[in-house]
Amino acid sequence: MAEPEAVADDLDALIDDLDYLPGHFHLEMQLNFEPPSPTPQRARDLKLQREGLRQELELAAAPQRPAVRHLLGAFAFYLEELDEARERFLEVAHEHPGNLNAWANLAHVYGRLGQEEEEEACAARLAGLMGLAGEPEAAGDPQLRAARCLAEQGYAHGFDVGCVSPEKRARGLAAGIALYDKALGYGQQIPVEEKRGWYFTMATLYIRLDGILLELGSEEQKRLPAFNRTLALLQQVLKSEDPHHRALAWCYLGMLLERKDTFSTTPMGIHDCGYSGTDPLDCFGKAIEIAKNQPPILNRLAKIFHFLGKQDMAIGTCNMALDALRDPELNWQAYCTRAKIHIRTYLHDLERAKMGLGGMPDRNHLACAKADLEEVVRVCPGFRTYLDIGQVYYYMGVDAVQELLAVDEAALNQALVFLAKAGESELGAALPELQLLRGKCLRIKGEDANAAACFKRAVELDDA
Known part of the structure; x- marks a missing residue:
């Protein structure tokens, strides 16, 4: 077996010939372009994004968890929490010894820590997994390792920070989709259910990208191919065994069908996938039906409905989640989302009243929001809940x-x-x-x- 130092040197020489490069710290993400010392705003953005990712980890299917942990590790790295970053990457390496990104990311962290021996050992392990630098190739299918490596990198592009313009956000999402496409090329033997998880994330990236293109007023011909492909991806996700993916796929399908009127003629993908005449409300209803008695999925749907401005539907979904699990310590998300809906409704009506377009806003919305937030503050307070209830008391005053x-x-x-x-x-x-x-x-x-x-x-x- 070659010495670790020789392996590391040989790896540098081979990088230019690789079709892909493991690890997250070389990706063309805004996350990697910022200066290494976090500014206050960058640190705030990283911590907020990390908070959302931790919730993603709770819902993520087993094959997707390494992708989430890699991002949590990358955020910790840029927050100068190097021990936390190392632990996140080690978690993946221990659970999935063949994970290429884990060893590449660990090598990067050990390099920053100045632990050269550990860095070189990780580089040697990575070389063995990739069959590089004269190392005997490790057991297992190298194509599958490459596919999962690329898919994890594609996932990361959906959680970039610091993209101040819609154009930059669009480029990042497109880069993530391209990495998933490359992963699919390598991953012919990836298990069907795992591949459906990739389709789900790809559809999510496509929907966000289409939203940005709508915001920018892009020509419909620029949107159409991706719109049609998203429909086809969701059609595959609807076959998933994972109720979380299946419920959200119906919800996303409803969102796309609502956007069909933004085209001059119905996109052909709607007919190709068999959704001609399908009512978006039926899609939302199927999503809720799949999620019933499963508060984590209902809470995710409620947030989406809230974002879409479907406040009655969002309130109803929160109520279903609370009927299934009333304990605020275990189901604080439902209380917080329902409170946010009441706050948003009150503020919407208040702005209309200020412009002379409506009567006085109903202050009962504030009372309802206060009651929900007090339940959460009592058992699991956090800065976000304190901020929300502070806002409610301000408007009450x-x-x-x-x-x-x-x-x-x-x-x-x-x-x-x-x-x-x-x-x-x-x-x-x-x-x-x-x-x-x-x-x-x-x-x-x-x-x-x-x-x-x-x-x-x-x-x-x-x-x-």
Whole structure:
């Protein structure tokens, strides 16, 4: 067996000849283009994205978990949490010894830690798995290892941070899809159910990409091929054994069918896949039916319905999740989503009232949101819940016309208490919206100097 140092040197020489390169730290993602020392805004964005990824890990099917763990490790690396990054990659390497990205990412972390011996050992292990540098090829199908490596990299592009323009976001999503396509080329022998998981992620990336193209006003001919392919991918996902994938596939299908009117003529993919005349509401209904009695899936659907502006459907889905699991410690997501729906509805009606387009907003929405958030604060408080309940108390404390008069001094004080608790966390303290809300509370209370300081801090955080 070759010495580790020789293997590492030979690997550098062979890289240019490779059709793919394992690891996440070379990918053309904004994550890798930023300076290595995190700025406050970058650290905030990474932590927020990591929070969402941890929830993804809870729902992820077993074959997809390595992809999530790799991203968690990459985020920890850029947050200078090198021990955490190493542990995440080691988790994957121990559970899946043939995972190429795990050994490549570990080598990168050990290099940053200055542990040359461990770095070289990881490089040697990677070389063996890839059959490089004269190493005997490891047992197992190298094509499958390559396919999974590429699919994990494609998954990462859906969670990039720092893409400030829609054009950059679109390029990143397209790059992720291209990596999945390459993975499919290598992965002819990938198990069918695992491949359906890839199709699901590809469809998700395509739907997000189509949303950006719509936002940019792109010509429909530019959107059409991807739109038709997304329908075909979802058709395959609907055959999945995973109820999470199947339920969300029906939901995504409903979203696509609602977008068909953005084309001058019905996309041919709708007819090819057998969805001519299919009502989007029927698709949403099938998604809910599959998810019934499964709170994690119902909560995911509720968030999507909330995002789509289907608030009645979102509330109903939250209620189903809570009927199945009432405990706020185990099902806090349903309480939080339902509260957000009530807050959004109140704010929508408030803006209409300010413009003279409607009557006074129904303050019962605030009472409902408060009740839900208090359930969560009681058992598992977090900065986001503190921020949300602080917002509710602010609106309870001001007039429902122009937000200029205090109508409940105690509510305003309670808002400030919760906002202070939110600010105790490093992540909460970095959010400009928290400082903005504190400033609004203090302005209503007549504390203009304190309010001005909060507004100034909000601007500084936004520009950081």
